[in-house]
Each structure stands twice: as structure tokens, then as C-alpha cells.
Amino acid sequence: xxxxxxxxxxxxxxxxxxxxxxxxxxxxxxxxxxxxxxxxxxxxxxxxxxxxxxxxxxxxxxxxxxxxxxxxxxxxxxxxxxxxxxxxxxxxxxxxxxxxxxxxxxxxxxxxxxxxxxxxxxxxxxxxxxxxxxxxxxxxxxxxxxxxxxxxxxxxxxxxxxxxxxxxxxxxxxxxxxxxxxxxxxxxxxxxxxxxxxxxxxxxxxxxxxxxxxxxxxxxxxxxxxxxxxxxxxxxxxxxxxxxxxxxxxxxxxxxxxxxxxxxxxxxxxxxxxxxxxxxxxxxxxxxxxxxxxxxxxxxxxxxxxxxxxxxxxxxxxxxxxxxxxxxxxxxxxxxxxxxxxxxxxxxxxxxxxxxxxxxxxxxxxxxxxxxxxxxxxxxxxxxxxxxxxxxxxxxxxxxxxxxxxxxxxxxxxxxxxxxxxxxxxxxxxxxxxxxxxxxxxxxxxxxxxxxxxxxxx
Amino acid sequence: xxxxxxxxxxxxxxxxxxxxxxxxxxxxxxxxxxxxxxxxxxxxxxxxxxxxxxxxxxxxxxxxxxxxxxxxxxxxxxxxxxxxxxxxxxxxxxxxxxxxxxxxxxxxx
Numbered sequence: 001x002x003x004x005x006x007x008x009x010x011x012x013x014x015x016x017x018x019x020x021x022x023x024x025x026x027x028x029x030x031x032x033x034x035x036x037x038x039x040x041x042x043x044x045x046x047x048x049x050x051x052x053x054x055x056x057x058x059x060x061x062x063x064x065x066x067x068x069x070x071x072x073x074x075x076x077x078x079x080x081x082x083x084x085x086x087x088x089x090x091x092x093x094x095x096x097x098x099x100x101x102x103x104x105x106x107x108x109x110x111x112x113x114x115x116x117x118x119x120x121x122x123x124x125x126x127x128x129x130x131x132x133x134x135x136x137x138x139x140x141x142x143x144x145x146x147x148x149x150x151x152x153x154x155x156x157x158x159x160x161x162x163x164x165x166x167x168x169x170x171x172x173x174x175x176x177x178x179x180x181x182x183x184x185x186x187x188x189x190x191x192x193x194x195x196x197x198x199x200x201x202x203x204x205x206x207x208x209x210x211x212x213x214x215x216x217x218x219x220x221x222x223x224x225x226x227x228x229x230x231x232x233x234x235x236x237x238x239x240x241x242x243x244x245x246x247x248x249x250x251x252x253x254x255x256x257x258x259x260x261x262x263x264x265x266x267x268x269x270x271x272x273x274x275x276x277x278x279x280x281x282x283x284x285x286x287x288x289x290x291x292x293x294x295x296x297x298x299x300x301x302x303x304x305x306x307x308x309x310x311x312x313x314x315x316x317x318x319x320x321x322x323x324x325x326x327x328x329x330x331x332x333x334x335x336x337x338x339x340x341x342x343x344x345x346x347x348x349x350x351x352x353x354x355x356x357x358x359x360x361x362x363x364x365x366x367x368x369x370x371x372x373x374x375x376x377x378x379x380x381x382x383x384x385x386x387x388x389x390x391x392x393x394x395x396x397x398x399x400x401x402x403x404x405x406x407x408x409x410x411x412x413x414x415x416x417x418x419x420x421x422x423x424x425x426x427x428x429x430x431x432x433x434x435x436x437x438x439x440x441x442x443x444x445x446x447x448x449x450x451x452x453x454x455x456x457x458x
Numbered sequence: 459x460x461x462x463x464x465x466x467x468x469x470x471x472x473x474x475x476x477x478x479x480x481x482x483x484x485x486x487x488x489x490x491x492x493x494x495x496x497x498x499x500x501x502x503x504x505x506x507x508x509x510x511x512x513x514x515x516x517x518x519x520x521x522x523x524x525x526x527x528x529x530x531x532x533x534x535x536x537x538x539x540x541x542x543x544x545x546x547x548x549x550x551x552x553x554x555x556x557x558x559x560x561x562x563x564x565x566x567x
Contacts, residue, residue: 116527116528116531119531119532119535120531120535123535123538123539127535127538127539127542130542130543130546131542131545134546134549137549138553140553140554140562140564141564143546143549143553143562144562144563144564146546147495147546147550147562148562150539150542150543150546151489151498151502154502154539154543155486155489155502155505157506157539158482158485158486158502158505158506158509161506161509161532162482162505162509162512164528165509165512165513165516165525165528166512168513168516168520168524168525168528169512169516169520172516172520172522173522173524174524174528222564
């Protein structure tokens with residue numbers, strides 16, 4: 001709860017620093033606030049706000065772990081944002097403030113204990129994102145991305161709301177504990193089942209899993225690249241945090257009613273995401289589809305929820321997130337300096353841009369799941385968990401689809417080192433060099449020390 | 459207050475639920491079929507408000523004020539959402555001089 005207050009104040013500060021012409025202050029203060037938030041979370045200085053929050057927000061272990069990953073990935077996003085927005089744009093501080101508000105929404109979302117907070121968290125997370133997607137006002141692509149995101153997001157919100165209201169109608173409360181008690185007393189009602197299905201649909205929408213994925217590639221393509229990186233990493237962590245909590249909540253009352261629904265979504269998402277990405281020529285779209293495929297992969301972990309599920313999900317999202325932020329930032333660097341955005345276009349990047357190419361190859365190999373890197377263990381834990389739970393054929397599909405995915409990523413790596421053409425040297429700043437090296441170190445460390453990371457996350 | 463609740467209870471709960479689902483479906487059809495952005499926004503509002511009506515009806519039948527408090531949250535959020543949506547509409551109108559949804563076809567797979 002301390003963290004929410006700290007970050008909300010930081011967001012307001014960032015807005016005011018723009019009004020008072022102190023633009024330079026915004027980013028250092030935000031980074032400082034996020035690092036202190038990370039410290040507060042990891043040492044558990046969260047304050048006792050139970051009397052104030054009326055059991056609507058619960059900062060248990062689950063919420064702390066997910067918040068830690070959200071805050072950690074956000075730090076990378078802000079450093080990338082500093083580089084992305086380096087030309088002097090007019091509303092820089094407002095853009096950063098919107099990111100901060102969205103992160104506050106994400107933290108509220110993972111700590112919900114009341115269905116009202118589920119709704120509010122989703123909206124506080126989403127509304128800044130609609131604005132940010134459209135924030136490149138003169139670009140038609142950005143306008144379109146913003147509008148599509150807005151329409152699809154509000155549409156999904158309506159389903160979420162209807163689901164919440166139906167659950168309220170069934171048991172007369174929004175509180176998860178009271179609903180659980182009422183279910184044990186009165187049994188499952190059909191209103192509750194309908195409500196749960198509607199809420200799950202809204203979650204699938206937010207996660208951009210098949211069948212509600214169609215907005216995602218367009219939005220990812222048209223929106224500013226920082227926002228794309230943010231949506232495909234931090235937002236996914238927050239939504240998965242809420243979804244895991246929700247699955248735990250319904251899990252006690254259903255047996256395996258929802259398993260079939262989940263399995264269909266998972267298979268469709270993995271196969272669709274990977275097969276469609278094979279025929280992509282645009283690099284940003286390739287990353288978008290790889291994000292969709294990864295969502296399908298992480299959803300497998302939700303089929304068999306046990307004590308370690310949260311740490312598996314977080315490990316995968318962390319590994320995927322860091323590699324993804326790095327790949328998106330390299331894409332935007334190349335795009336800004338050379339106007340290249342296709343995969344063929346980056347052929348021969350290696351000749352004059354060693355650091356950029358090596359980082360890109362590291363990201364791609366991590367996506368592909370080459371063993372010493374983080375991406376491998378992210379997939380490994382989830383597959384082993386699925387096999388142990390008896391979903392062998394699902395694990396087979398997962399492995400096959402990740403082989404297809406590996407083809408994609410290796411295709412990019414091969415293009416980067418090919419000698420068919422050359423790209424002139426792209427000037428990059430020292431801060432950006434440090435950022436890339438830090439990302440590579442994180443990917444390698446996560447891959448070398450998976451057990452230790454799991455202990456921290458578990 | 460009790461008199462009002464009794465009057466609201468004259469209509470059976472099923473009728474409220476039926477009305478709200480019908481309104482919700484009308485809104486959903488509007489979002490899916492309409493091509494004018496303002497109509498699409500109106501349809502989304504219709505969906506949100508049908509949910510509000512449902513929450514109030516349940517609240518009366520459960521004798522529980524939480525449902526009505528929830529409606530206020532929904533109203534505030536809906537207002538924020540529409541503010542963003544209309545701002546986006548104005549921005550798009552400035553760029554393409556139309557509010558037709560088909561004018562936006564830059565992004566395709």
C-alpha cells in the first residue's frame with residue numbers, strides 16, 4: 001500500500017514538473033521512486049492499511065511478488081523511454097506520468113481482494129494506455145492504434161462489468177472471502193458461472209489470447225514503440241497476476257469445469273501466434289505475434305495451479321519481458337536512424353553495429369529458448385509442470401510450437417549476421433550502451449541462476 | 459426509503475435481468491455493426507448503463523448498498539473513459555476529416 005501511495009505521488013510530481021518547466025527533474029525522480037518502491041517491496045515495508053482499505057486491497061505474498069516484477073520491468077521501460085523520447089517533445093513529463101499511473105493501476109490489479117478493485121485496477125491500468133497509444137498525434141497509424149485499443153478495451157470492460165455484476169447478483173457481495181463463504185453455504189448458482197465466463201473472456205481480451213487477439217498486432221504496430229514494449233511486458237504481468245488470483249478464487253469451487261475452455265484458448269493461441277508470425281515481414285509485428293504466442297505458453301501454467309505456479313509465471317514473464325524490451329528498443333533505434341522496419345532491412349547490421357547486433361541476437365536466442373539463456377528455463381519450468389500434471393499432449397503441442405517460433409527468431413539472427421548488405425554505423429549514447437549491457441547481463445544471469453531466481457520469486 | 463424499495467420490488471428480479479441483458483445486447487450489436495464512431499461510443503455507454511441498472515436491481519433485492527456504491531465507481535470510470543474516447547475522436551477528425559470507422563485502415567496484417 002505504501003508503494004501505491006509513493007508511486008501515485010511520483011506520477012503527480014511528474015505532471016507538475018512539466019507545468020513548472022522542470023522537465024529534467026522528472027525522470028531521475030521517477031527512477032528514484034521506482035528503486036525505492038522495489039526496496040520497500042523486497043523488505044516488506046508496506047505499512048498496515050487494513051483498517052483504511054476495508055479488505056478491498058490485500059498485499060499478501062502474491063501481490064508483493066507480482067508488484068516486484070512490475071516495478072522491476074518498469075525501470076527498464078523508463079530507461080528505454082528516456083532514449084526513445086530523446087528529441088525534445090512537448091509533453092514528455094505527461095507521458096511519463098501516464099506510464100506511472102498505469103503502473104499504479106497494475107499494482108492495484110494484482111492486489112485486488114474485492115471485485116470492485118478488479119474493475120478499478122483494470123481501468124486505471126488501461127485508460128492511460130489508450131492515451132499513450134494515440135500519443136503520436138500526427139501519425140495516422142498511432143491514431144488508429146489508439147482508437148482500436150480504446151474500442152476493444154472498453155468493449156472488454158463492459159463484459160468484465162457484466163460478469164462482476166452477475167456474481168454480485170448471485171451472492172450479494174463483491175468481497176472474494178464473503179463470496180467463497182456464500183458458495184459453500186448455498187452452492188454454485190448459474191449466475192455465478194455465467195459471470196465467471198464473462199470475466200474470463202475479459203481477461204483473455206486483455207491478454208490478447210486467441211480468440212480475442214485481433215486488436216493486438218494492429219495496436220502493437222501502430223503505437224509508439226515504448227508503449228508496445230510496455231503493453232507486451234508490464235501489462236501482461238499485471239493481468240496475469242490478477243488472472244492467477246481469480247483462477248485460485250474460482251478454482252476452489254469448480255473441479256475442472258474451466259479447464260477445457262482454457263485448453264482450447266491455449267492451443268489456439270500458441271498455434272496461431274507462431275504460425276502467423278512465420279509470414280511476417282515487419283519486425284515489430286513479428287515481436288507482437290511472438291508476444292501472443294508467449295501468452296499462450298504462460299497460460300499452460302494456469303491449468304495446474306500449485307505453490308510454484310506464481311514463480312514459474314513470473315520467471316517466464318521476467319525472462320520474456322527483459323528480452324522483449326531490449327528487442328523493441330533496438331527496433332526503435334534502428335527505425336529512428338535509418339527508417340528500416342522490415343526483417344530483410346536489418347541484413348548486415350553486424351558489420352558496423354556490433355553491440356546492437358549482439359544484443360539483438362541475445363534477445364532472439366532467449367526468445368527461441370536456447371539453453372543457457374533465460375528464455376529456455378522460462379519454457380522448461382512450465383512444460384515440466386504441465387507434464388507432471390498429466391497434460392503430456394499439451395506439452396507436446398507447446399514444444400512443437402516453440403520449435404516453429406525458434407525458426408522465426410533464428411531467421412532474424414541469421415539476417416543480422418548475413419553479408420548481403422551493410423547498414424551504416426548508428427550512433428548510440430553511453431546510457432543506451434549501459435542499458436543494453438545490463439539487459440544482456442540480466443538475461444544471462446536469469447539463465448545461469450534459475451533456482452536462486454525462483455527462490456526470490458517463490 | 460423502504461417504500462421506494464417496495465415499489466422497486468413490485469417488478470420481479472427476472473424482468474430486470476431480462477431488460478438489462480437485452481439492453482446490453484443492443485449495445486453490443488451497435489458496437490459491432492455501427493460505422494460512425496459517435497454511434498459506437500453511444501453503444502458502449504448503453505452497455506455500461508445496462509450493467510449499472512442491473513447492479514441497482516440486485517442491490518435492491520439483496521438489501522445491500524454495495525451494489526449502488528459500485529454504480530458510482532462505474533459512472534466515474536465511464537466518464538473518464540468517454541473523455542479519452544471523445545478526445546481521440548476529435549484528434550482523428552482533425553487528421554482525416556471524418557468520423558467513419560472505415561477511414562482508419564492503415565494497419566493490416
